[in-house]
Amino acid sequence: MIHQEIKRKLISIVSPENFQDSPVERLSYSFDSSPDMQAMPDAVISPRNTKEVSEIVKICNEHKIPIVPRGSGTNLCGGTCPVEGGIVMLFKHMNKILELDEENLTITVQPGVLTLDIITAVEDKGLFYPPDPGSMKISTIGGNINENSGGLRGLKYGVTRDYVIGLEVVMPNGDIVRTGGKLAKDVAGYDLTSLMVGSEGTLGIITEATLKLVPKPESKKTMLALYHDLEAAARSVSKIIASKIIPATLEFLDQPTLQVVEDYVKIGLPVDAKAVLLIEQDGPPAVAQRDIEKITAICQQEGAFSVEVAKTEEEATALTTARRWALSALARLKPTTILEDATVPRSEVANMVRAIGEIAEKYNLLICTFGHAGDGNLHPTCPTDARNREEMERVHKAFAEIFEKAVELGGTITGEHGVGIAKAPYLELKLGKAGIAVMKAIKQALDPNNIMNPGKIFAKNDKPKLVIHK
Numbered sequence: 317m318i319h320q321e322i323k324r325k326l327i328s329i330v331s332p333e334n335f336q337d338s339p340v341e342r343l344s345y346s347f348d349s350s351p352d353m354q355a356m357p358d359a360v361i362s363p364r365n366t367k368e369v370s371e372i373v374k375i376c377n378e379h380k381i382p383i384v385p386r387g388s389g390t391n392l393c394g395g396t397c398p399v400e401g402g403i404v405m406l407f408k409h410m411n412k413i414l415e416l417d418e419e420n421l422t423i424t425v426q427p428g429v430l431t432l433d434i435i436t437a438v439e440d441k442g443l444f445y446p447p448d449p450g451s452m453k454i455s456t457i458g459g460n461i462n463e464n465s466g467g468l469r470g471l472k473y474g475v476t477r478d479y480v481i482g483l484e485v486v487m488p489n490g491d492i493v494r495t496g497g498k499l500a501k502d503v504a505g506y507d508l509t510s511l512m513v514g515s516e517g518t519l520g521i522i523t524e525a526t527l528k529l530v531p532k533p534e535s536k537k538t539m540l541a542l543y544h545d546l547e548a549a550a551r552s553v554s555k556i557i558a559s560k561i562i563p564a565t566l567e568f569l570d571q572p573t574l575q576v577v578e579d580y581v582k583i584g585l586p587v588d589a590k591a592v593l594l595i596e597q598d599g600p601p602a603v604a605q606r607d608i609e610k611i612t613a614i615c616q617q618e619g620a621f622s623v624e625v626a627k628t629e630e631e632a633t634a635l636t637t638a639r640r641w642a643l644s645a646l647a648r649l650k651p652t653t654i655l656e657d658a659t660v661p662r663s664e665v666a667n668m669v670r671a672i673g674e675i676a677e678k679y680n681l682l683i684c685t686f687g688h689a690g691d692g693n694l695h696p697t698c699p700t701d702a703r704n705r706e707e708m709e710r711v712h713k714a715f716a717e718i719f720e721k722a723v724e725l726g727g728t729i730t731g732e733h734g735v736g737i738a739k740a741p742y743l744e745l746k747l748g749k750a751g752i753a754v755m756k757a758i759k760q761a762l763d764p765n766n767i768m769n770p771g772k773i774f775a776k777n778d779k780p781k782l783v784i785h786k
């Protein structure tokens with residue numbers, strides 16, 4: 317628990333209504349979207365500005381009180397589960413778009429702004445903020461930056477990191493640092509902006525971000541290619557890229573996922589197909605049309621039994637929305653949904669999908685796979701029940717094998733969801749001991765008291781003491 321004297325100081329910074337430590341409030345912030353993880357914080361605090369964040373951090377650093385920054389809690393790696401107690405910090409007051417600069421093509425925002433609000437605000441001005449995680453309606457930009465989130469448009473436009481050009485950060489000692497800015501170029505010393513992106517709240521608190529914008533594409537075409545076998549779909553992905561076409565979106569859904577999504581959205585998806593590619597191209601109308609024609613020809617050559625281009629905008633939106641609903645649809649099947657994001661080089665997508673199928677069979681589990689095929693970023697997803705500990709054992713063993721396979725194929729344990737608690741035990745598979753030592757040295761240098769989101773990224777020998785919610 318937080319000592320009364322410290323509590324008094326924290327309340328004097330944020331005012332009483334922004335400091336909560338009732339059991340109900342603490343319980344509400346004891347878990348996030350990640351399954352099977354829960355731990356109670358000691359308090360929940362909602363600062364109103366950067367100065368207050370800095371003052372809070374100074375007190376926490378002096379008394380070694382953990383701080384867990386939290387956006388909307390939609391992360392899937394236990395990233396905001398307060399495993400070592402302490403304070404959960406919310407940004408519900410720091411949720412303003414500060415400036416949309418049409419001359420420099422930038423937008424400057426506070427961390428609590430919702431991703432979709434940024435996308436909508438800039439599109440109204442003919443501009444484009446491409447990173448579009450499936451959770452964009454509810455996720456915050458602070459969370460996106462700290463997970464370096466990707467989305468359906470990642471193949472052509474990149475991920476959050478590619479758009480963050482300036483940050484204001486409260487460091488673990490309370491210092492306020494500004495990195496980058498509205499600059500197309502900046503090589504003044506180490507790239508601190510990049511270091512902070514994807515740092516999962518472990519190196520500091522982001523209190524402001526300047527994001528790069530690009531002109532909004534003039535037009536967009538959407539199509540669906542259906543296959544009787546996974547190999548043919550995977551081959552199409554490689555062929556499209558090898559033909560020097562980079563689609564805006566190149567998504568994959570396997571048959572079990574397709575069935576579950578159709579049961580949910582009921583838009584007449586082809587549930588008899590073994591695999592489906594959802595492909596979009598944007599740009600000037602003539603270029604989008606040319607690329608879609610070339611892609612259609614490639615899909616047909618590689619064995620697609622049907623290729624259809626959406627005839628209307630409504631039809632196109634229905635298809636992409638169906639893909640965005642995949643996780644929610646799968647989550648309806650069983651009480652617990654374990655979704656991972658093993659990522660491999662594009663050329664290995666078919667091998668990885670096949671391996672996931674074999675591993676699912678070996679452990680007698682249903683594992684549905686969908687994901688950003690163009691990025692090699694797959695989401696093997698297992699609907700299960702955390703109360704069935706025997707099945708959970710099998711699930712954990714299966715996913716350990718999936719991660720090993722991904723790394724063996726030249727891939728990684730996470731392409732966009734981050735390490736958090738969930739993937740900490742597998743980090744060494746990807747980085748080796750030396751890589752982990754470098755990361756720990758950075759953490760130790762910036763946060764010697766280990767107050768920023770402790771218990772994340774680096775595995776402990778003893779398992780974190782999780783209080784499972786019954």
Ligand SMILES: Cc1cc2nc3c(=O)[nH]c(=O)nc-3n(C[C@H](O)[C@H](O)[C@H](O)COP(=O)(O)OP(=O)(O)OC[C@H]3O[C@@H](n4cnc5c(N)ncnc54)[C@H](O)[C@@H]3O)c2cc1C
Nearest residue numbers: 387388389390391395450451456458459460462466517522
């Ligand atoms: C249905 C669904 C679909 C999803 N689809 C995608 C997808 O397509 N692509 C993808 O990449 N992810 C996806 N995710 C995962 C998740 O939405 C993203 O990781 C998202 O960026 C998290 O945003 P958030 O605001 O919820 O952050 P949170 O979950 O609250 O926090 C995420 C991390 O950021 C840290 N953090 C938050 N704010 C700050 C701050 N101001 N300063 C420092 N650290 C901070 C937290 O400590 C934590 O480590 C999906 C999740 C769901 C539930």
